[in-house]
Amino acid sequence: MRFTREEIEAAQRTVHAAMPPTPQYRWPLLSQRLGATVWAKHENHTPVGAFKIRGGLTYFETLAREQPQVRHVISATRGNHGQSVGFASQRHGLATTIVVPHGNSREKNAAMRALGVTLVEHGDDFQAAAEHAAVLAERDALHRVPSFHRELVRGVSTAYVEFFSALKDTPPDVLFVPIGLGSGFAGAAAARAHCGVSTKLIGVVSAHATAYRDSFRARRAVESPATTLLADGMACRTPVPESLDVILREADDVITVTDDEVAQAMRVLFSDTHNVAEGAGAAALAGALQQQERWRGKTMGIALSGGNVDADMFAGVLGGR
Known part of the structure; x- marks a missing residue:
């Protein structure tokens, strides 16, 4: 890359x-x-x-330029990626939903909520949470932020x-x-x-x-x-x-x-x-x-x-x- x-x-x-x-x-x-x-x-x-915060900042700066119509994003995380997405999306005034697995870090969950993130718990591991985020993105027409991307x-x-x-x-x-x-x-x-x-x-x-x-x-x-x-x-x-x-x-x-x-x-x-x-x-x-x-x-x-x-x-x- x-x-x-x-x-x-x-x-x-x-x-x-x-x-x-x-x-x-x-x-x-x-x-x-x-x-x-x-x-x-x-x-x-x-x-x-x-x-992770660094990738969120560049990803959302590019998103705001290239897809200004996006108003709500979704992603999956065990914590740090979700905080990055929450931090950057808040700077751009976007709504954010993050899917985490059951039993995720309580303090990482709290930190994401403090950034205005709507938290959804699903599955027993990151992969299950990521798959559920994809389903929600499709169902609700949300922009899905990947966990790995060139802009990140x-x-x-x-x-x-x-x-x-x-x-x-x-x-x-x-x-x-x-x-x-x-x-x-x-x-x-x-x-x-x-x-x-x-x-x-x-x-x-x-x-x-x-x-x-x-x-x-x-x-x-x-x-x-x-x-x-x-x-x-x-x-x-x-x-x-x-x-x-x-x-x-x-x-x-x-x-x-x-x-x-x-x-x-x-x-x-x-x-x-x-x-x-x-x-x-x-x-x-x-x-x-x-x-x-x-x-x-x-x-x-x-x-x-x-x-x-x-x-x-x-x-x-x-x-x-």
Whole structure:
């Protein structure tokens, strides 16, 4: 997935009109722990606590220009995509319906409702919620916002353009990026091309939702059950074809991390940086910890992609439960 320089610069203007660039910090304790120089990109510092907001902003800016007749949108989510859609649609004065699976994060649900979203609960996982959103879109003639789309990726790429531009004199040897449906990874790949750096990209998926890892190894789409209890933002069982194409072309590797490894990474991020990470947000660090011997003495990047974890879940993780 390629973008012209003008497309990236336009995305930066759209995103930065709504929020400032997020920071990237080199945390001494993290670097000491991994035996490498470690830079964390803090997408947990956006107005909705996750990187997805960037894609929503560019998607809705384009929608307003190209389809001004749209007044009501619908989408499905486990939380961060829904907050992105709610945030951006509110800026454009659009009504928003979001479908979530039963048992979804209470605090993510509350955050979406605070953005004016009408929440519908359906099904036991993201795939079931997405299928129901498609039915409602058809029935009620609503514009359906996909979870992966070129315009979403264009916005997400701005996070990694910020990251690579800030480190242009010493670009990281590797960047670990969590994969849910793949917009984050695709955005990182687009930014790498835009900035002209040779940083290797390693995708990180849940060991309890291995569709993209299995597909990467098979070089074709492979479905897999999604049973992760902690990394809900990575609970994908069906790869998106366009996303998989990017991963097959651009990834150095795709690795898996268990819920236990994710929990440990959440604890490490809190102890070493005093940042809160949700499960998917800590997955990149979990991957880096798993591969620390490979990258010892090098410069590593991790995407702290979000911090939207329910308080009781985070308390349990910190307590080792």
